[in-house]
Amino acid sequence: MTPVSETPATPTVAKSAGSRRISRELVLRALYQWQLNDSSLAVLVAQAEAADIHGRANVAHFEALLAGVLKHVAELDEALAPMLDREIAALSPIEHGVLLLGCYELIYQPDVPYRVVLNEAVDLTKRYGGTDGHKYINGVLDKLAHAVRQAEVGAGRSAR
Template identity: 40%
Template structure:
C-alpha cells in the first residue's frame, strides 16, 4: 500500500476541474514528446487562458505525477484487465496516471470526485468506450487505496 500525502488547500471546484483538464493534456504531451516539464508548463501557461484555472494544482499535477509515475503505474497496473501498459492508449494512460495520483496522494479529494472527473475527461478526450475502462480501473484501485473512505460511505 502506498502512503498518501495530505495537501489540502482551499480551492474552487471549477478551477480545479480546469487544472485537471490541462494537467492531463500536459502529461499526455510529456508522454508523447518527452519534452521538459518546465517547457510544457510554460507552453500551457502561455498558450491557454489560465485566469480561471487552479494554477498551483496544474503545477502539482505536471511535476508530481511524473515524479512518481512508476509507483502509480504499479498501483493501477494490476487492474488493467489483461492489457499491458504498452497497449493503453496515451490518453487512457494520462488519465489513469492523474486519477491514480489523486486517489493515492490526494486523500483530501473524495474518491468519487476523482473517478467522476477522470470519467468525464475520458468521455471528452478518449476513445468511444474508454470512459468505462477508466471507471473500472480506478474503481478497483479506489477499493484498495481508499477502502476506509468507501466503507464509511456505504454505512
C-alpha cells in the same frame, strides 16, 4: 499502499471547484505531450501557460498535480498494472494520462474524495478519450479506490 499527502491538495490560493477541474484538464494535456515528446516539467508548464484555458485554472493546483504525477510515474504505473486487463503500453495516451492523474489523486491526495477523483477522470475521458473509454477508466479507478481507500469506500457503501 498507504495514502500519503506530499503536496497540498488545496493550494493556498482559494479558487472554485471549476478552476480545479480546468487544472486537471491542463494536467491531462501536459501528460499527453509528455508521453509523446518526453518533455520536461518546465516545458510542459510553459506550454500550459499558452493554453486557451490557462487563465481559468488554479495554477498552483495544476503545477502540484503535474509535478507529483511526473515524480511518481513508475510507482503509479506499478499501482495501476494489477487493475488493468492489458499492458500499460497498450493504453492510449489519453487513457494512460487520465489513469496516472486519477491514481496520483487517490494515493497522494486523500482529502479529495474518491468519488470526485472518479467523476473527474470519467468527465475528462468522455471529453478527450475514445467512445466508451470512460467506462474502462471508471472500472480501473474504482478497483484502485477499493485497494487504496478501503475505509472511505466502505464508509460510502454503509451510508447508502
